[in-house]
Amino acid sequence: MCKRKISRRTFLGEASCAAIGSTAFLSSFLNLGMINTLAARPHIISNTNDYKAMVCILLAGGADTYNVLVPTESSEYDDYVATRGSLALDKNATNPAQLIDLDYDDNGRTFAVHAGMTKVRDMFDNNNLSFISNIGTLIEPIANKADYQSGTKKIPLGLYSHSDQIMQWQTSVPQSRSAVGVGGRMADILQDMNTIPQVSMNISLAGKNRFQTGKEYNEYSISNNTTSANIGYDGLPSWWSNSGFLNDIKNGVINNAVEQEYNNIFERTMSSLTEQTAGSIEVFQKAFGNIVPLATEFSDTNLSKDLKKIAETISVKSYLGANRQIFFVTIGGWDHHDNVILNQNAMLPVVSNALSEFNDALTEIGMQNDVVTFTISDFARTLTTNGNGSDHAWGGNQMIMGGPVNGGQIFGNYPSLALDGNDLNLSGRGRILPTTSVDEFYAELALWFGVSPNDLDYILPNLCNFYSSSNCTVPPAGDYSPIGMFS
Amino acid sequence: MNKIMNIVFLISSCLLLVLQSYGQVDTIVIGFGGYDGVSITSSDDSQFDPENTLNQDGFLPNLNAAARFLSQATIGYNQAEIETVTNMGIEDWLENQLNTPMPYTLLTKSKEYHQYVKDQTGNPEYGSNARMWDYSWWQYHMTTDDYVRQRVAMALSEIVVISDKSNFGNNPYALSDFYDILLQNAFGNYRDILEEVTYHASMGVYLTHMNNYKSNIETNQFPDENYAREIMQLFTIGLNLLNDDGTVIVDSLGLPVPTYDNSDIIEFSKIFTGLTWADRDKYGKGALKDTSYIPQMAMWNEHHEPGEKYLLNDFVVPDRNPVDGNADITDALDNLFNHQNVGPFICKLLIQRMVTSNPPPSYVERVVQKFNDNGEGVRGDMKAVVKAILLDPIAKSCDSGEDYTFGKLREPFVRYFQINKAFNASTTSGNYRNDMDYIYKYVEQKPLTSPSVFNFYQYDYQPIGPVEEADLFAPEFQITNAQTITGWINSLYRFVINENIADEYDLFNGEDNALYEDEISQLDLSTEIMYTTDDKLHILVDRLNLILAQGRLSDMTVNTIIEALKKFDQSDEDDFELRAKLAIYLVMTTPEYLINR
Incomplete structure (x- = not known):
């Protein structure tokens, strides 16, 4: 019978597969829902010899990104200072600086980044990095506060709660609580571009996450200290006689146990997860054994180590049979209800340096034009202070980096930060309604990544709300590019 | 080879274990299969309910049933304890556990370790460290016999969460004293747990209501919303209105009904202002020393938000004059504790930790009834809740384990x-x-x-595959x-x-x-x-x-x-x-x- 790990693409293509006879197997496919529409369509998959990867960095906890990217034109800066009060960074401070100017002027609108982000500033100025401003989770466009309060617009579930908004940034389906995320759905569509079926397109440095969970495919988790020597099961002690033979027996028992058919849904889940894990171990062992040490030096932080491991993994992509890869990294600790200034002073340099090091490493291995790296975060935070911290809000500023990206830009619309007379401000606390949707952002990424416009509605079920008010079965126009992040 | 035939009369359908010193075993099981289609009558029903023959009440469990019960009621047990349960019966064993006192506190133990270090180094100023907490926890759990208390406390530690991934990660007093709340109240009242964790300095630091200020409109400064949000979302009522059986209440469009919105959070954020370290003579300062975490936070009314606060179910905290922050907190905790959601929300989480990830609504409802009223008019009695969870037929009957969604x-x-x-x-x-x-x-x-405060896993985590397809949850897979x-x-x-x-x-x-x-x-x-x-x-x-x-x-x-x-x-x-x-x-x-x- 067909192994369960057969992909949907392949499965549909080979209707003669004996597994068709198994009702249990078949019904699990019928439950997938999307299967028929997906099967009916041609999946335009680009030349399989090209390689593309995306790297998603989750700033978990909700980073206060209105102190990451700050307006410096005088009237906008005055609003910023008036609203943020004790949280405002001083653009005139010099010793030390609190803000550093970007090489950017959009009809007089100018911006600076937090002074801890010199490398980000450098990459921005060198056109390696851009910002997307006031982006957030939306089901459909909401024009302003009146629109928001009208009761006619769909509002994301659990707005301002960590668990919901961190999920929605990963699923892009804010009307429901769902297990499946954007990267996972891309893998559902594109996994067959890779040549080793059991190795997941999605590789996580942060364990299980919704972003990389597909209907069919799980992430494969590694850690930044994973090597060919320590991946997989520890062997029996070498001083046991016949340890090689006995290891085979031991591993055989483990494999035997996971290949059994179980009735209980948890036993089935456990065995299939273990099976997927076991199936990838040897491939990764070999791949990681071929890593050539990078000359680029990385800082001694977890984020830098994670990104280093990703660069190394990309460098041995051919051993993983990978033409498409999605990586996921988390750096936590951004829930700054307290001490936002001090904490960001310590944490933003970590992000800035890690991004720059990663960019250097990709350049070193000649992959800088094939990899796009971006940040996401639960939400931005209230513009007003709670003393020395800020609370949960909505739209915020994110970064996107890499050769394919139009660099040195501030995409979207940086909002007014005034509390009063600001029709994007939803509350006296300063919570800003997003003007660019996560859907629009992921749609451009997906198209760059090689997803067919026909498949965008599978990856982003709400997307049509942002380009068509009426007909959701029609894919967006071929040049769909609402943000304009790619050339 | 000897061939031995065993004939076993099984009342329960628990998987059969036959201990045999050698040889192959053939087993004939009579009565296997639980209740269905079986009726039992008794010639004398003056003392025993014949139904009990089927539902096992009052009967001694076999070894597997005892082990299964212990796997739900404890975090670890051995062969001897299995035999104790088979000899005492589940009900008596549990009753005995519920009346087993807590022999000492983790705080005491941490202090002993710290004193030992001071003595050994000859340095009375030698600092404390995280191992004193780890060793205290381990020593307690390896040597005391309050197994059910340990199980419940650990479950609670995954509901009212603090973590050593925080400012007090190296402070054994901050961690031990907080865990003691959970051990001490495991069979107490959930209202007391709420009160004690709200005032605990570790929680104050973790969810930042320590040194929370009242509003200052002039400087656009407002109370910190962190604790207000998480005490509702995670410690009491959750995001959506629930029936007593734990199912989600839906509106006319079939959508869940949120329990609160952001304006409620703003009102509750005003409640949790004015608390700071008990040993400080100034507001807004950091911890003086490692032991500053032990006493409850103190209320400074001049930093507490004055005025009315509009809480849930139309309850209004009065404009107290003079300001009385503690009275406000009492009102707010009562308001939350008496909300209809607390029973189903908390009981379901406890059942998930102890018995099964997807308890049937009827099971949840039986437990929630005990939460809402222990039979003596008391709400939130953990002893009644723990008993209801562990003695429920769904938990106790091995038949339930045959359901492919159970466990x-x-x-x-x-x-x-x-x-x-x-x-x-x-x-x-x-x-x-x-x-x-x-x-x-x-x-x-x-x-x-x-x-984070969202625990190692969330109650509604769905791994893809059969669990997600059945729209069920499997938290630990996260x-x-x-x-x-x-x-x-x-x-x-x-x-x-x-x-x-x-x-x-x-x-x-x-x-x-x-x-x-x-x-x-x-x-x-x-x-x-x-x-x-x-x-x-x-x-x-x-x-x-x-x-x-x-x-x-x-x-x-x-x-x-x-x-x-x-x-x-x-x-x-x-x-x-x-x-x-x-x-x-x-x-x-x-x-x-x-x-x-």
């Missing part, structure tokens, strides 16, 4: 703890050290180490990935095969190892080793199947393990020991063990 992934830390208990980890002094460092590295779980799957298997290698069952380290720089040689744990596999020759392996695997897996390993799995073990040498004592270790290793890697049903 849960055993928490990885609980699996580790169970190894220590099942194989009677002992030290020569009776004192145990373990900072649980390796198990955490391997599986990402140990007490009070979750990455920390089950390629790293932790191989990590668990490799941890067994370290703990069992390599005999490094616990992580014992110096309590202070330069501590002489000789000072704690007698605190190093060893597993006792002497009983297992007795059954490691080819002709007795089935006894060994049956024994492990009982103690570890409550009899859930299939015949096929048992035979696979036996056949594998037979391929290993059996010529001397070393071989016997290695076979015993490998048997444990193999049993504990099977899905049938990993899922507790």
